Amino acid sequence: MKTREDKPKNRYSQFFTDPLIADFMVNEVRHEGAGTFLDPAVGRGAFTCAAHRSMDVSISACEIDPSMVRNFCLSNDYDADLVCDDYLLHIYKERFDCIVCNPPYNRFQDIENRKKYRDLFKERYAVNMSGYSNLCVYFLIKSMNELSESGRCCYIIPYEFLNTGYGEVIKEYLLRSGMLEKIIKFDFRSKIFGDAITTSCILVLENRPHDKVDLITVKDVSELKKGRFENVRTYDYGDLKPEEKWLSYFGDNKKADGLKNIVKLSDFGKVSRGIATGANDFFLLSRSDIEERGLSREACVLCLTRSPDVKDAVVTGGTMQDLIDANKKVFVFDGTLAVNQEDLDYIEYGEKRGYNKKYLTGKRSPWYSIEHRETAPILITVFNRNEIKIIRNEAGVKNLTAFHGIYLKDKDAAFADIFFCYLITPLARELLYGSRREYGEGLYMFEPGDLTGADMLDLNLISDDDRNDILDIYDMIKKENSIQKADELDRIFRKYV
Ligand SMILES: C[S@@+](CC[C@H](N)C(=O)[O-])C[C@H]1O[C@@H](n2cnc3c(N)ncnc32)[C@H](O)[C@@H]1O
Structure with a gap:
C-alpha cells in the first residue's frame, strides 16, 4: 500500500503493500492442495515473497513495467514464472489455486486503453463495465475468471466501488458468481499504513458457491495480526443489493444504529x-x-x-x-x-x-x-x-x-x-x-x-x-x-x- 516513503509513479499506480498486510492476504488464500499462485500486478513482489515463505506453490506473476520486472528479479531469489505484459490483455491458459493482488488504482480518466478493456470484458466475460470504472476492478473480474475450482483469491482495492455508480456492475458480478466470501474494510484509528489504506478494503473470494457474506470492519492492526475480527456482519446473498450502497451494510457507517428519534430528511x-x-x-x-x-x-x-x-x-x-x-x-x-x-x-x-x-x-x-x-x-x-x-x-x-x-x-x-x-x-x-x-x-x-x-x-x-x-x-x-x-x-x- 501507499506509504509516505513510496511516492507513486502515477502511470502504473505503483504503491507497495506493507508486509503485515501481504502476509495476512496470502494467509487468506492458503488452502490444502493449493499448488499454484499468481500475483497479476507483482511490483517488487510483496505477495510472491510471502507465498514463497509460507506455501509450497509454483509462483506466477505479471508486471507491465520492465523496470519493475528488473527490480523484482534483483530482489527475489526464488523461482517465479514472471511475464512482463499488461495483465488485462495477457492470456493465461491455466487456472490458479491462489491469486493475490494489489492492482493499480487508476481512475477512469487515466486508463489509456479504457475502450479496449471495456470491449474485451464485454466479449470475454459478458460484463458491461461502466466507463467510470477504476482500473482495479478490471483486474478483479479477470482474476475471478482465472481461479481453479475451489481456488481462492484475495484483492486489496479502494472501497469506493461499494458506494459509487460504477460499482453496481461489480457488486452484481460478485453476487452472480457466488464467489464472494468476505470484505474487510479498514477503519484504522491510526494512519499506520499511510493514507491509502484508510480508504481500502480486502476482498476474499473462493471459486465455489456461497450463500453468506461477512462484512468486516477492522479498527486495529492487532485484529489483522490475530486474524480474529470484532466487527463482523453476516449477510445472506439475497440481502445484498447491487444498486445499494454497501458501506452502510458494514454497520459502522450506520451511525443511526442505537440512536433514538431518527427520521429521514425527506420527512422535512x-x-x-x-x-x-x-x-x-x-x-x-x-x-x-x-x-x-x-x-x-x-x-x-x-x-x-x-x-x-x-x-x-x-x-x-x-x-x-x-x-x-x-x-x-x-x-x-x-x-x-x-x-x-x-x-x-x-x-x-x-x-x-x-x-x-x-x-x-x-x-x-x-x-x-x-x-x-x-x-x-x-x-x-x-x-x-x-x-x-x-x-x-x-x-x-x-x-x-x-x-x-x-x-x-x-x-x-x-x-x-x-x-x-x-x-x-x-x-x-x-x-x-x-x-x-x-x-x-x-x-x-x-x-x-x-x-x-x-x-x-x-x-x-x-x-x-x-x-x-x-x-x-x-x-x-x-x-x-x-x-x-x-x-x-x-x-x-x-x-x-
Ligand atoms: C499497487 S502496485 C502493487 C505492487 C505489489 N504487488 C505490491 O503489492 O506491493 C501495482 C503494480 O501493478 C503494475 N501494473 C500496473 N498496470 C499493470 C497492468 N496493466 N498489468 C500488469 N501490471 C500492472 C504496476 O507497475 C505496479 O508495480
Whole structure:
C-alpha cells in the first residue's frame, strides 16, 4: 500500500503493500492442495515473497513495467514464472489455486486503453463495465475468471466501488458468481499504513458457491495480526443489493444504529440539484463583464456559482455584495429577461460562438433561458474533501450545480435557521456521511437522493426552550460568520438521540 516513503509513479499506480498486510492476504488464500499462485500486478513482489515463505506453490506473476520486472528479479531469489505484459490483455491458459493482488488504482480518466478493456470484458466475460470504472476492478473480474475450482483469491482495492455508480456492475458480478466470501474494510484509528489504506478494503473470494457474506470492519492492526475480527456482519446473498450502497451494510457507517428519534430528511423536505447552465463560459458573469458589455441588471441574476467563493456560513445581501465587489462571477445571464439592445447582442454573440448548440443549451428552448427553480433556504456542497459545507441562504439567491438546495416543507424562516443549525453539528454530519459516495483520496459527493434519504434527528421534538437557545446561537453564528458554535449546538441536539 501507499506509504509516505513510496511516492507513486502515477502511470502504473505503483504503491507497495506493507508486509503485515501481504502476509495476512496470502494467509487468506492458503488452502490444502493449493499448488499454484499468481500475483497479476507483482511490483517488487510483496505477495510472491510471502507465498514463497509460507506455501509450497509454483509462483506466477505479471508486471507491465520492465523496470519493475528488473527490480523484482534483483530482489527475489526464488523461482517465479514472471511475464512482463499488461495483465488485462495477457492470456493465461491455466487456472490458479491462489491469486493475490494489489492492482493499480487508476481512475477512469487515466486508463489509456479504457475502450479496449471495456470491449474485451464485454466479449470475454459478458460484463458491461461502466466507463467510470477504476482500473482495479478490471483486474478483479479477470482474476475471478482465472481461479481453479475451489481456488481462492484475495484483492486489496479502494472501497469506493461499494458506494459509487460504477460499482453496481461489480457488486452484481460478485453476487452472480457466488464467489464472494468476505470484505474487510479498514477503519484504522491510526494512519499506520499511510493514507491509502484508510480508504481500502480486502476482498476474499473462493471459486465455489456461497450463500453468506461477512462484512468486516477492522479498527486495529492487532485484529489483522490475530486474524480474529470484532466487527463482523453476516449477510445472506439475497440481502445484498447491487444498486445499494454497501458501506452502510458494514454497520459502522450506520451511525443511526442505537440512536433514538431518527427520521429521514425527506420527512422535512426535499433536496434538488442546482441550476446547470450548460455553458458557464457564456452564462456566468462578473460585474466588470456586465459593465463592459452594457448588459442590463434585469437579465443578470445573482447566483451562488462556485463553492470556494463562499466563505460565509450564512449568506446575506452583504455576502453577495462582497462577492460582486471582488468581481467574482456571481451573475447568471438569463436571456429571457433581456430588456436592452446589449442583452440581445449578447444572445447573438452566444449564437455566433456556438453556445446555443452545446449539450444542454441545444435541448433548452430558448437556449439562452435559465432553468426556473425556487431559491433554496439551505445549500449543501455536492463534492467535498474533508468537511461538507452547509450554507444558510438568507440572501435568497439561486445556486448552480456546485450546491444542492434543501427545500423545506415548513416555510418559516426560523425553522430554516434551526434546520441549518442542526446540519452544521457533528451529529448531523455523522448521520449524513452514511449516505455519501466515496471517490477515494478523501473526495466524496452526495446525489440529491442520497441526502433526501439520509437519517436525521426528528427536529419536531425540540422543546421551545431549546429552540430559543438554538436561535440565539444562530444569531451569533450569523454575526460572527463562523460555525465555531457547532459543538454548543451539538450538545443541545444530542439530548434528543
Ligand atoms: C499497487 S502496485 C502493487 C505492487 C505489489 N504487488 C505490491 O503489492 O506491493 C501495482 C503494480 O501493478 C503494475 N501494473 C500496473 N498496470 C499493470 C497492468 N496493466 N498489468 C500488469 N501490471 C500492472 C504496476 O507497475 C505496479 O508495480
